[in-house]
Amino acid sequence: MAHSLVQDLESDSLQSLAQAQVGCDFQISRLEGPGCDQLRNLGFCESIQVRKLANGRNLICSVCGTRVALSSDLADQVKVQPTDS
């Protein structure tokens, strides 16, 4: 019971990269969806830090020092939380 409550609270604090604010740093918490493998190949992995640089049909972000453009469908599958800093 307590465990599921923790999970729910954690999920509430997560947002997708598509919804995240431009110009901010985030940490990837989870990847969920059919595009996970494609995302992981380009460096989107759990615990990695990502900075969102631009919004749009395809959004731009910086991950591991590389700029990557990805469709908002894919960005929806990346769950992030703000970094502590």
Add this chain to the structure above:
Amino acid sequence: METSNDLIALAGNPNAGKTTLFNALTGSLEKVGNYPGVTVSVKQGEMRNSHGKALELIDLPGSYSLEGGSPDQQIARDVLRGENSKIPKPDLVVCVLDASNLERHLQIALEIIELEIPVIVALNMVDVAENAGLRLDPVKLSEELGVPVVPIQADKGKGLVELKQALGHPFPANPETRWESNDAESRRAFGLEVANLAARRSEAHTSTVSDKLDRILLHPILGWVCFIGIMFALFWSIFSFAGIPMGWIESLQDWATGLVENAMAEGDLRDLITQGIIGGVGSVVIFLPQILLLFFFIGLMESSGYMARAAFLMDGFMAKVGLSGKAFLPLLSSYACAIPGVMAARTIDSPKERLVTIFVAPWMSCSARLPVYLLLVPMLLGGSEGGAMQALIFLGIYVLGTLTAFIVARILRGKLGPDEVETHFMLELPPYRFPQWKYIFRHVLDRGWAFLKNAGTVILGIMILLWAATTYPKLDSDDPGEVLSHTIVGRVSAAIEPIVKPMGFDGRTGTAILTSFAAREVFVGSMAQLFNVDEADEDTETRNSIREILAKETWPDGRKMFSPAAVISLLIFYIYALQCLPTTAVVARETKSWKWGIGQFIFMTVFAGVASLLVYQVAMLFGLA
């Protein structure tokens, strides 16, 4: 591929600098660029290690993972696993990793280590990584991975001596895997841990020059202004600036004709040289500057890193026709030549999108069509070259071909249905770099040389055959028309004329179209020869521009032969017809089906014929005769 030397493979992520390293080690000048997916096939060369021993080196297409991926990535996977029928399993793999992004690049290195082949890591672009604030520790990386690590800067030739020493015998032993199990999850966790130890990233995100440039070049409005500006500069330079060097070639051609005419007595041989060789081949060679400029601009975009930005900007537009931004690059390359364009489609993940891209790529007006357009367009403007109107018509031609390609792509994509596995747009935007001039110029010269070689072989051969066919069998008559109709060409023309007349062409134009199925640019030379025959006796006239001669041609009833309706009809035919056998062969190879290659050829030729017929008939109705 058979070799007694040890086989070394260069592998790694796309855009890690494998081909730059390959060129540096082998002295080759293979095409390099600053975007993922420049190398789509295996390149091979020979190098020597520091002991002078010869080694066979192969450059594999970049791959993010040994699982799945687009066809170019599958090639790399098959070779590394020893499953390629033509290339044996490598004796050693040099994993080329971008030091500024070890978290990602290490993943494929770990997959390769699992294959139990000796591995050496070439840690490339260490300068870029250090400038980005990373603290690299190659010794730690080597300890953690259990394989030799050599820091290099392939583009500046640094670290190559150390790499060649590392390639000395005996090769390192097969590495052991140091992660829990051979699955993606364990590899990922291990890779991140190692990257954290060996390439510590500073916490603060620093804004680089590329970030600043992207703020403008990828801006929703400014980005498009820049994109349109760059495209305008590209086409303006081809259609306007190129006129200067074209004038030089023309003068050279006139000088050579004059020289031969003064040195030789009148006769068949002199006619062959002046009309067939200098006139025919020269009328094609004159377009060399435009072809060089087109390849130069595309090379510049590829080398600087802008090509990936253009693909990003175009994605939204391409999605409307069922394609993605990844199809932009193959289609843009096809403006230069459809063959590299069709091959570049290998980087598209979706199999159906790839097929559609390949199918419509030849409708991007390639450089071989330029000579035809440049001959015909001024005829719509009273023979004058240059000017805004000509540029506008050229733009219209390119837009028409492209739009038709997009409409057909949309229909075909709808008919093929969705992919079995859904793919999404995702593209690495590499940092901007100064163009590698050496490779750009080499690539441009290679393409120019290929064009000249084609002019010197295929086109020269056809010109000589055509000259013979317009000269023999001879008839002893003073009427040039009667002489021509007695020759082989005269007879072929008479047979073709009923078919091509509804499209607005006479038999000679029909014959010129037939000859251009060998290579489109032959059309100009063929027209020069076929229509010069009548004027053969008037020596000065033969040197006149082919356009002036065509403008004087009339049908037997006195109507102008090259009326606006007929010229537009001809242009339409050349915009749509697929007159390039090498393209058909490459399409068949890439789609692994002759059905697609031949189907595309028939479809485009029939489409061109019907479109040309309709346009001519409608134009006649509007009084453009």
